[in-house]
Amino acid sequence: MAIPEILRNNSLLGGLLDFFIPPLCLGCSCYYDGDDGICADCRDSIIYTKRPVCLQCRESLPGGKINCPVCGPDSLILLALGEYDSPLSDLIIQMKFKGIKRLANEFAVQVVKRLGPEIQCFKADCLVPIPLQVSRERKRGYNQAELFAAKLSELLEIPVNDSILVRKGRRSPQAKLELSRREANIKNVFEAVIDDEDCEDGLKLILVDDVVTSGATVREAAKCLKSAGHEVVAIISISHKV
Ligand SMILES: [Zn+2]
């Protein structure tokens, strides 16, 4: 029996429900023993990314490096939990479209467990979640990248800055477009907010998103932040869709 997520989120009611009706794994819908939403089989089936990847040449980086040896200092380095394949892709869909927000926490825990030391090598000042289109966030009620970034921030002890980058206007969802059209669709969609009072010049930033595919969105965000004097040193995502 599927139990509405809102009931499971209530600690007292959720505990009673878990006792009488055990939760289903959010990846494969089997009954399992646990409360984090993912059964052991699904956890083992995720194709985890072991090393940071350069978004330009798609090569893995050697350990401890913060720039791609081939592409140099302008390379954008992606640290992703795993490849966009089942069951990770199914879990991300549950988080984004079915209101299962607690998965964002679990993804952050897994990213930090597997890539925490690599992330700390970048010595970032802030984490910046990629903003959603306002109308889309209003409809969904949350931005999954913000939820993911909030838990990452707690675990990595790097603050979130969710006011430095804003999204303007309405665009088609990137996922619905062919790869060749994504760059044009996302062009000039972001604006960097300059706050003189906070003296926030020259920050080293890590962008946070749920899925990175062509990299067009994060590249555009990085370009925008760079024009405001900041440096995007890396990107963290739950999944990399190759
Ligand atoms: Zn499962």
Ligand SMILES: [Zn+2]
């Ligand atoms: Zn490269």
